[in-house]
Amino acid sequence: MDQIVGGARLATEVPKGFVTLDVLSVQHYTDRLFSFTTQRPAGFRFRSGEFAMIGLMIDGKPLVRAYSIASANWEEHLEFYSIKVPDGPLTSKLQNIQIGDQILIRPKPVGTLVFDALLPGKRLFLLSTGTGIAPFASVIRDPEVYEKFDQVHLLHSCRNVAELQYGIDLVQSVHSHDYLGDLADGMLYHHPSATREIYKNTGRIDDWIKDGRLAQMSGGDLTPETDRVMICGSMAMLDTLKGLCEEHGFLEGSNSKPGQFVIEKAFAG
Structure with a gap:
């Protein structure tokens, strides 16, 4: 061929x-x-x-x-x-x-960034940097996510503002979709952030968790009783946010044993 x-x-x-x-x-x-x-x-x-x-x-x-x-x-x-x-x-x-x-x-x-690896919850936090938003592009276009959770918060941080455009277009496509738009209305929240340029949101996701910005924009601190977290990004980002989740009492899940947060470690080069 x-x-x-x-x-x-x-x-x-x-x-x-x-x-x-x-x-x-x-x-x-x-x-x-x-x-x-x-x-x-x-x-x-x-x-x-x-x-x-x-x-x-x-x-x-x-x-x-x-x-x-x-x-x-x-x-x-x-x-x-x-x-x-x-x-x-x-x-x-x-x-x-x-x-x-x-x-x-x-x-x-x-993969491990799947609903089967998470226990039932009320809020789902999708934490991503760079191309780490890719699996969540699939997740937020799945009608099942709006059946399983009351709120879905997509956080996406990049160095430059231009690098946030994929996520912006993605979320707009969900809200404008004939079927998904109704499901996502009032449930899907997008929080893009630039780390090296001036933008409406700035800073890294771990800083948002530590200084209370995430709690302020989502309606409360992360709690393992009701919240579930999916994380995808660089190895350093994964390590940092995994540590923060564990500090908050979250247990890592897998396909065989669901938990309160999951991480992905797939990289391209």
């Missing part, structure tokens, strides 16, 4: 365990961030918040990384949100994909 990458067609065989997907759209947000959509394999099922191994054939071998699936689990396409790493083995090439190119995917999604 031929694979097309950045307009170049390369004759190659599809490795065992993978399938190829045509790229349907590509959108570049900044010189560091872009999103793209692909076909969805026949019979491909995933839970909101899961990730899949995707990539390209590089030098005759599959080079793949874990990417959260950003599309809703009911959509006919798959969406991914990626950082551009200039010297990254994969993203340095993936950032050049165009409509009609092909990517590889291992059609076995997995």
